Every structure is written in C-alpha cells, then in structure tokens.
Amino acid sequence: MSEAIDLSHHLSLLARSRKASPLKDILAYLHYPGMVSLAGGLPHPALFPFANIDVEVYNPGSDLSSLVSSDTTHISVPKVNTEGGVSLAVALQYADVSGMRALLKYAREFTQLVCSPAYKNWDVLINCGNTDGWTKAVGLLCEPGDYILVEEYTFSSAQYLWIPMGCKGAPIKMDAEGLRADHLDEVLTTWDTTHPGVKKPHVLYATPTGQNPTGTLMPDKRKQEVYDVCVKHDIIIVEDDPYYFLQLAPYVLNAPASTPTAYSQSAHLASLEKTFLNIDVQGRVIRLDSFSKTVAPGSRIGWFTANPLFTERLLRASEVTTQTPSGWSQGIIIRLLDEWKLGGFLQWLHGLAAEYQKRRDWMCDGLAASFDVQPSTHDASLTAYLKGTQTRLFTFVPPRAGMFVWLKVFLHENKQYQEMKGKLEEPELDYEKMLWQDMADAKVLLSSGNFFLPWEGKEKMDREENVIFFRLSYSMTSKEAMQAAVQRMADVFAGAWS
Structure with a gap:
C-alpha cells in the first residue's frame, strides 16, 4: 500500500x-x-x-418503532x-x-x-x-x-x-x-x-x-x-x-x-x-x-x-x-x-x-395501493397508472438507500400541459409549479424536481421534454399519514389527468 x-x-x-x-x-x-x-x-x-x-440514551438494539424507547x-x-x-x-x-x-x-x-x-x-x-x-x-x-x-x-x-x-x-x-x-x-x-x-x-x-x-x-x-x-x-x-x-x-x-x-x-x-x-x-x-x-x-x-x-x-x-x-x-x-x-x-x-426500510416499504406499498403499479420488464423501476385505467402517470425506482422516492411524471396524456406547449417558453417548469400547488392545496407537500437541477449559469435550464419530477420523503411521516398523503396525491393526479 x-x-x-x-x-x-x-x-x-x-x-x-x-x-x-x-x-x-x-x-x-x-x-x-x-x-x-x-x-x-x-x-x-x-x-x-x-x-x-446527565443523559438517558437508547441502547444499541433498542426498538425504534415508537417515538420514545424505555430501553x-x-x-x-x-x-x-x-x-x-x-x-x-x-x-x-x-x-x-x-x-x-x-x-x-x-x-x-x-x-x-x-x-x-x-x-x-x-x-x-x-x-x-x-x-x-x-x-x-x-x-x-x-x-x-x-x-x-x-x-x-x-x-x-x-x-x-x-x-x-x-x-x-x-x-x-x-x-x-x-x-x-x-x-x-x-x-x-x-x-x-x-x-x-x-x-x-x-x-x-x-x-x-x-x-x-x-x-x-x-x-x-x-x-x-x-x-x-x-x-x-x-x-x-x-x-x-x-x-x-x-x-x-x-x-x-x-x-x-x-x-x-x-x-x-x-x-x-x-x-x-x-x-x-x-x-x-x-x-x-x-x-x-x-x-x-x-x-x-x-x-x-x-x-x-x-x-x-x-x-x-x-x-x-x-x-x-x-x-x-x-x-x-x-x-x-x-x-x-x-x-x-x-x-x-x-x-x-x-x-x-x-426502520428506514420499513418506512420505504410503507411509501411504496401506499403508491401501489393508490395507483395501479406494474414492474418493469427491463430494470428495477415501477410504473404507476391512474387507478383502473391505462393512463401512465409516473415511474419510480424503489430506493435502495436514504430517505427519498423520486417520481418521473409523464405529461404526454395531460391535456392542460399539451395546451400549454408552444405557448410558453418552459411548459414543463410551469406545469410542474401548477401541479405542485394543486398538491399543496390538497394538503400534501412535495419537493419539486426543479429544485434539484444543476445551476449552469442561466435562468433557463435544459430539461427533458414532456416530463417533470417530484421528490417524496418517507423519513418523518407515520404510516397512516403517509397513506393519506399518497391518496391525496392520487386524487390530484386523477383530477389533473381527467
């Protein structure tokens, strides 16, 4: 060495x-x-x-499923x-x-x-x-x-x-x-x-x-x-x-x-x-x-x-x-x-x-319950469809680490977005902001994908056409609240893609 x-x-x-x-x-x-x-x-x-x-600390093998442990x-x-x-x-x-x-x-x-x-x-x-x-x-x-x-x-x-x-x-x-x-x-x-x-x-x-x-x-x-x-x-x-x-x-x-x-x-x-x-x-x-x-x-x-x-x-x-x-x-x-x-x-x-794996599973299970989710035949991603339809909404790869699920949302079948194309300079960014606001109004807070675009020294970023992104975190929310939030997302998607 x-x-x-x-x-x-x-x-x-x-x-x-x-x-x-x-x-x-x-x-x-x-x-x-x-x-x-x-x-x-x-x-x-x-x-x-x-x-x-003086501090009371958890023991290394403590049960972490509740807010406070007695161990x-x-x-x-x-x-x-x-x-x-x-x-x-x-x-x-x-x-x-x-x-x-x-x-x-x-x-x-x-x-x-x-x-x-x-x-x-x-x-x-x-x-x-x-x-x-x-x-x-x-x-x-x-x-x-x-x-x-x-x-x-x-x-x-x-x-x-x-x-x-x-x-x-x-x-x-x-x-x-x-x-x-x-x-x-x-x-x-x-x-x-x-x-x-x-x-x-x-x-x-x-x-x-x-x-x-x-x-x-x-x-x-x-x-x-x-x-x-x-x-x-x-x-x-x-x-x-x-x-x-x-x-x-x-x-x-x-x-x-x-x-x-x-x-x-x-x-x-x-x-x-x-x-x-x-x-x-x-x-x-x-x-x-x-x-x-x-x-x-x-x-x-x-x-x-x-x-x-x-x-x-x-x-x-x-x-x-x-x-x-x-x-x-x-x-x-x-x-x-x-x-x-x-x-x-x-x-x-x-x-x-x-504990984080359990929370990751809650999130992915919730998505599978509120949308029709199908596994990919060629990679680890899952595709979510509007419940009871063949309308493709988004794909995601169940995370193997960390705290986040990354949704890639497809806008090809969204009528409002299609009407915006050709009229606005950045229709993906504008529609992402609109959909984010709809989610917030429905009392579910997401992180917009545009937050994470690298700064390249210009206001307009290079973006993939007909696609937007959202980041979902499973680190802080209870199982019940997480399921409720995912269902609210599903309701917003149903209204936006109708």
Whole structure:
C-alpha cells in the first residue's frame, strides 16, 4: 500500500495562501506533562456555570418503532473527570481545532473498520457536519467561475454555496445506479470542444448512497468505473455520504413484512456497498461522514477523511472560521460511543436502516395501493397508472438507500400541459409549479424536481421534454399519514389527468 500522490495543484489560491494560526499551534503544548501555561486567554473551567450533564440514551438494539424507547442507559459528562475520560472542563474549553482526541480516535477506528482506505497516510478531521465539510471543500479546491461536476439532479443546498462565486454545474447523466461513468468520461474528454477556452472541471461532487434527490445506490462496480475516469482526467472526488448506513434491501412489490434476524456485525459490514475510499489508491477522495442522519442533525458533528495535504489545509481554514466544533456535541457523542463501543454503534446503525426500510416499504406499498403499479420488464423501476385505467402517470425506482422516492411524471396524456406547449417558453417548469400547488392545496407537500437541477449559469435550464419530477420523503411521516398523503396525491393526479 502506497502513500497519497501529490495533488497540491488542485488547491485553490485561498487554500494555498492560508497560514497556520500561531495561537492555535501552541495549544498542542498544553498536553505536555508539567507544562504551566501563561500563553492563552483560556477561561478557567471553575467559572463555567455547569456542574454535570446527565443523559438517558437508547441502547444499541433498542426498538425504534415508537417515538420514545424505555430501553435506555444513563450516561453523564462531569465537570472534572479524574479517570481521564471526557469532562466539561475540557469539552467546553477552547480546544484543538481538529477535534477532541477521543472523537478523532473513534473516527479513525471507524473509518479503518468500515472504509479501509486504499492508501497509507490518510487522516481525519472533525467538522460541523457535512454542510460545513462541503463549504470547506469548495474553499479548498474551487476558484470563482469554476465548473463543478455534479449529478444530473443534485442536492440544491450544495450548489447554492458556490453559485455566488460564479461557479457553474457540469451535470453528469444518471441511471438507476447513480451517475454514469461513460457520460462523465465523455463530458471531460470533449470539454475543450464543447467549452472552448473554459477551464476544465477538476472536482466531482457526488452522493453515491441514497442520492439526494433520486435515492440511487451506486454499486461497487460503478464506483470503480467512476474512480478510473477521475484518475484518467485528474479529478478530485468529494464523496458526500450522510446516508451511507441507510442502505436498504431491495423492495418487493406486495411482499409480506420480513421477520428481523439476529444482528451480525460481519454480515452487516459485508452487506454494505464499498465507499470511494475503499478503492482510492491515490488520495484523490475527500469523504464527508456525518452524525446528522445516524444520531441527530442538531449535533452538527461530522468528519473529513482525506490525504494529509488536504486535511492540513482544511484545518487552517477551520482555525479562522468555525474553530473547534461544539464541545457540547463532541462531549455527548464521545460518551455515547464510550458506552456503545464501535460494535454497538454499528448495531445501532443496522437498526436505523431496518426502520428506514420499513418506512420505504410503507411509501411504496401506499403508491401501489393508490395507483395501479406494474414492474418493469427491463430494470428495477415501477410504473404507476391512474387507478383502473391505462393512463401512465409516473415511474419510480424503489430506493435502495436514504430517505427519498423520486417520481418521473409523464405529461404526454395531460391535456392542460399539451395546451400549454408552444405557448410558453418552459411548459414543463410551469406545469410542474401548477401541479405542485394543486398538491399543496390538497394538503400534501412535495419537493419539486426543479429544485434539484444543476445551476449552469442561466435562468433557463435544459430539461427533458414532456416530463417533470417530484421528490417524496418517507423519513418523518407515520404510516397512516403517509397513506393519506399518497391518496391525496392520487386524487390530484386523477383530477389533473381527467
């Protein structure tokens, strides 16, 4: 196993220009035995008005079917911990910007166990969640006006970060397995012809697991193909993977509920698709992991895994922006992981995936009940027809990960849309907005597909003709409310296609 190659030419001018903060550098000396510090302006912990944190936490194998579980354990974070564990005196103090040592240790062990990076000198750095991670990655790699390679439909908030920089998205076509390596290669190979005089993109932003909004799960073979294209064209991959542990078994139409089996860590890990880190032999992947989807989004804690050049430059950015992530969050998560251990955390993640799989099935079963749904003969998609008719409304691929169902709605048989064609510049967008409003008026809230179109530097986006999209989420709603919402959708479709 070799070390990461030199990728310093990918650094932005801002990242190359950052200097180490001398006040942050000397914090490391505080850990030297016998050191007496007269250097820093650190408040004395005796003046923190908190004596102790007591928290009741779920056990790793808790039943997650109800809002509150009684299967709990008590943990605490004391003001002073004489046994060397986490304490409020340390957690609430100015601290190492890279993260608290215990959490860094957990992140390294967890990454090694799950991702097994394919080069030697990778490192981790704690951040304030994946939004913070992506913000810093853009600052690390991108210049104003750059093009950024993105999936054909991409998480909207991710691009609203770089739009004010004058950056633009270069969309890569997708299929049921995520972004297509062949189209990525085509876009990059023909770039100088299709974009004469324009700097070639060198950053790919991708969400390979439970892709937001489409719900696709990129298999190992596809990841290797994408990685090989990125090596060929010298592309840095930013792997934003908050849904990685929400991988789900394939959906079976009208199947009976499955019986839970005893947890096996080895079987669990073997069932997961590999990450890009697993195959990254050069250090060209920046992976973003987060506790937001696995513990709580309000914790605002995640971590980078990247080559040492990138983590050092990211650290310099953190020193003068966010500084160290919340000590409250780090302290509580450290104590939670102390209690659970890595094996318990993995068992918890397995339970989360089972719960989201159940919710995914509720959504797909509800669609099958409110529409006439037929499986495709050539792929994993299902086609929904207006109940009791042959009027094709939409297709969807039951997601294999994440929280979302992505509907591709066909407008060929919609009379109102057909009347709009030729009269409006963007009839698909206008009709999508109208149908969305009809849904909202019927008390069902969806996300419009146009939210997720990559920004290409123009108000009018390139759209597929006669087609619109909606994203449905199954993460928050009860089974009964979900079924009611899907039936309301069906009623709106029936009225719009009549």
